[in-house]
Amino acid sequence: xxxxxxxxxxxxxxxxxxxPIVNVENVYKVNQLNLWYGEDxxxxxxxxxxxxxxxxxxxxxxxxxxxxxxxxxNRMVETVPSVKVSGGIQYRNQNIFQPSYKVEELxxxxxxxxxxxxxxxxxxxxxxxxxxxxxGIRDKKTLDKIVEKSLRGAAIWEEVKDRxxxxxxxxxxxxxxxxxxxxCLAIEPDVILMDxxxxxxxxxxxxxxxxxxxxxxxxxxIIIVTHNMQQAARISDKTAFFLTGEVVEFSNTNELxxxxxxxxxEDYITGRFG
Amino acid sequence: xxxxxxEQVKKxxxxxxxxNRILQGLLLLATLFGLIVLGVLIYRMTTQGIGYLSLDFxxxxxxxxxxxxxxxxxxVGTLWLMAVTIPVSLILGVGTALYLEEYAPKNRFTRIxxxxxxxxxxxxxxxxxxxxxxxxxxxxxxxxxVLAGGYTLSLLILPVIVVASQEALRSVPKEMRDAxxxxxxxxxxxxxxxVLPASIPGILTGSILAFSRAIGETAPLIVxxxxxxxxxxxxxxxxxxxxxxIQIYNWATRPQIEFxxxxxxxxxxxLLMLIILNSIAVLIRNKFQxxx
Numbered sequence: 001x002x003x004x005x006x007x008x009x010x011x012x013x014x015x016x017x018x019x020p021i022v023n024v025e026n027v028y029k030v031n032q033l034n035l036w037y038g039e040d041x042x043x044x045x046x047x048x049x050x051x052x053x054x055x056x057x058x059x060x061x062x063x064x065x066x067x068x069x070x071x072x073x074n075r076m077v078e079t080v081p082s083v084k085v086s087g088g089i090q091y092r093n094q095n096i097f098q099p100s101y102k103v104e105e106l107x108x109x110x111x112x113x114x115x116x117x118x119x120x121x122x123x124x125x126x127x128x129x130x131x132x133x134x135x136g137i138r139d140k141k142t143l144d145k146i147v148e149k150s151l152r153g154a155a156i157w158e159e160v161k162d163r164x165x166x167x168x169x170x171x172x173x174x175x176x177x178x179x180x181x182x183x184c185l186a187i188e189p190d191v192i193l194m195d196x197x198x199x200x201x202x203x204x205x206x207x208x209x210x211x212x213x214x215x216x217x218x219x220x221x222i223i224i225v226t227h228n229m230q231q232a233a234r235i236s237d238k239t240a241f242f243l244t245g246e247v248v249e250f251s252n253t254n255e256l257x258x259x260x261x262x263x264x265x266e267d268y269i270t271g272r273f274g
Numbered sequence: 275x276x277x278x279x280x281e282q283v284k285k286x287x288x289x290x291x292x293x294n295r296i297l298q299g300l301l302l303l304a305t306l307f308g309l310i311v312l313g314v315l316i317y318r319m320t321t322q323g324i325g326y327l328s329l330d331f332x333x334x335x336x337x338x339x340x341x342x343x344x345x346x347x348x349x350v351g352t353l354w355l356m357a358v359t360i361p362v363s364l365i366l367g368v369g370t371a372l373y374l375e376e377y378a379p380k381n382r383f384t385r386i387x388x389x390x391x392x393x394x395x396x397x398x399x400x401x402x403x404x405x406x407x408x409x410x411x412x413x414x415x416x417x418x419x420v421l422a423g424g425y426t427l428s429l430l431i432l433p434v435i436v437v438a439s440q441e442a443l444r445s446v447p448k449e450m451r452d453a454x455x456x457x458x459x460x461x462x463x464x465x466x467x468x469v470l471p472a473s474i475p476g477i478l479t480g481s482i483l484a485f486s487r488a489i490g491e492t493a494p495l496i497v498x499x500x501x502x503x504x505x506x507x508x509x510x511x512x513x514x515x516x517x518x519x520i521q522i523y524n525w526a527t528r529p530q531i532e533f534x535x536x537x538x539x540x541x542x543x544x545l546l547m548l549i550i551l552n553s554i555a556v557l558i559r560n561k562f563q564x565x566x
Contacts, residue, residue: 076456079448081380108458118449120468130467131457180453187457 025052027191027221028073032087035065035072037080042068044245046087050238055213055222057236057253059229061268065245066225067115070193073223074110075103092190108135111184115196117176119168119183124151124160127168127179131187146186154182155212174205181212192216194224198231210235229269233257241265319545323538331539335505336521340532345540347504348521351420352489352547354508355517358424359431359488366428367435367484368477374436375443376465395433402430403497411498418499421511426494431484438480442473475559482555486548492519518544 028050035043042065050056058066071077073089075096089096096106119127128147129137137143147164151157156178160171168179177197184192194213198206213222213235226232232239233253240250241262249256249265260266334344370391378384406426416422446469454464495517496502502524504516518540525537 074456076452079452079455104458104460106458107456112456114449114452114456116449118447118453120450120453121472130454131459134454134457134459134463134467183453184457 024054026050027052027092028223029090029093030088031090033069033072033089034086035068035077036084037068038082042245043072046247048240048247048250050221050223052221053217053219054237055217055224055235057232057239058223058225058242059227059232059239059268060242062227064242066227066242067195069242070195070223070225073191073193074107074112076107076112078103108187109189110191110193111187111189112193113177113181113184113195113197116200117173117180119171119176119179121167121169123165124168124171124179125164127183128186130183135187150182150186151179153185153216154178155208155215156182172205174201174208177201177205177209178212181209181216185216189220191221191223194222196225196227199227206231229257241268243268316545319538319541322535323540323542326536326539327542336503336516336524340530340536343525343533343536345518345521345543347507348516348518348540349543349547350507351500351504351515352518354420354511354515355424355427356485356489356551358421358511359427360485362424363428363431363435363484363488364481367432367481368439370432370436371439371443371477372465375440376461376469391433391436395437398493399430399491400493400497402426403494405429406494406498417512418501418514419512420508420515422498423495423500423515423517424511426498427488427491430491430494431488434484434487435477435481438484439473439477442476442480443469445476446472471562474562478555478559478562482552485551485555489548489551490519490544492517492523495520496523518547 026049028048030046030048030050033043033046034041046069058070060066068077072085073091077083077085085097091106091110094101096103120130122130125147128150129143132143132146137146148157148161151160156175159175160179163170168176171179177200181192181197198209201209210231213224216222217237224232224236236253238251239253239256241248241256241260241264243264249260249262251261256265257269260269330342331344332349333346334342335347336345337343374384374388378387403426406422406429410416410422410425411418414422416425450468450472451464454468459467500520501514501516502520504514506513508515522537522540522544525533525540528534
């Protein structure tokens with residue numbers, strides 16, 4: 001699977017001078033990342049390379065820092081006051097913490113789906129065009145096309161195409177979450193971050209979102225936080241196991257679940273704690 | 275085994291229900307007290323003032339002769355004042371609230387400002403009158419004008435609007451803001467498209483109460499030298515003026531019974547103006563709530 005990626009023509013963003021050591025492009029290179037909430041040391045010396053166009057799952061018990069980590073990738077963690085960060089995160093070979101880096105630009109490239117479905121109290125249509133509109137797209141025809149494409153992309157078009165002007169709050173929880181995914185697709189991101197996107201959904205909606213993730217990884221790099229190990233095993237290509245703010249193990253999902261290198265990983269995935 | 279004594283629970287039940295009933299009654303009484311006083315007030319005002327409520331009352335200026343006295347100058351004066359106070363206090367108040375809630379770093383300095391604003395809301399209105407006299411009438415040389423009066427009233431109700439708006443802004447769920455920020459929206463875009471639309475009903479509710487207070491304020495206007503006897507209408511923002519509460523105060527302090535009745539008629543009009551203002555605001559609020 002990795003070979004196909006290697007042979008593809010490189011994207012503009014990547015530096016052509018560097019010869020990649022691995023045969024997969026990385027969207028993110030996380031290097032010695034440390035993060036504190038006030039005195040609380042939440043992330044410790046994180047080193048991770050996140051591959052392009054794959055699903056990377058982040059698992060771990062509650063409070064292990066997995067949500068904090070994913071929110072650091074689009075710097076949403078900064079909405080919490082008293083956060084301090086050291087170390088570096090390279091997104092497409094640019095340090096996202098350097099002062100000249102614009103966070104708005106980063107978040108245009110890196111979309112996010114939250115734990116609780118959080119559509120705006122607007123119509124379905126307005127929800128999807130929110131992102132394009134803030135980035136200055138005004139043309140009605142373009143917006144209409146974006147709406148259809150995004151809603152199809154999130155596998156919800158058939159369900160809502162006749163009521164685009166109805167309030168998004170009228171949708172079920174699962175539909176709302178897929179609408180949020182559509183809203184995220186509407187800005188045509190490069191990476192999609194998902195912070196436990198199915199934890200507030202029923203099993204059927206969960207299944208739909210999981211299928212959707214499989215579909216989306218053809219075009220997007222996906223990083224998904226989940227506390228459901230089966231889910232990680234089902235949908236991800238790579239898995240990182242977090243424990244008390246550290247990465248215990250990071251490898252191919254099959255390997256991590258069938259043959260964990262670390263004793264703590266084994267204990268966790270066999271359900272001995274967490 | 276049984277930690278909960280069922281017998282005890284059964285015995286206690288009657289007295290618990292009884293307490294509940296008593297409290298219900300007491301709270302109803304508390305509510306009725308205010309309502310009854312209001313009812314008596316309205317009854318008194320209506321019986322006293324109804325005789326003076328004629329077309330002449332609206333079209334005549336104040337006069338030494340009660341039967342010729344009217345409230346025209348006061349109504350128009352109050353409208354002029356509100357035309358200054360409402361936009362000025364809304365823009366400054368909501369602006370301040372937005373800055374403090376959305377932009378300002380949460381440090382000691384903003385906390386001090388915060389406490390001061392809350393305290394300002396409790397400062398007696400006559401103090402604001404003195405402030406207005408010093409700053410607007412004298413320093414800014416606006417004279418005893420509509421503009422000076424409007425600014426003074428704006429200052430007076432500004433703290434209330436700021437506090438109410440902050441409360442409304444704070445009640446917008448964090449998830450809404452996060453959704454917007456996560457798509458690369460700037461702070462202002464988030465405020466404009468998500469935060470403000472969601473908080474407008476709350477902001478208006480607080481502001482309406484503040485405007486009602488401004489309409490009824492007498493002391494600060496007297497301090498800045500609003501006229502009490504006016505036989506002309508304000509022509510521009512620098513004209514002298516009188517206002518409803520000043521006119522009512524003026525009539526009510528006269529010994530003749532006829533002027534007392536005129537004051538009652540004035541109060542009826544003032545109350546009507548308040549009701550109209552509140553209804554308009556409620557309509558606006560409902561309109562915004564329906565959109566979502």
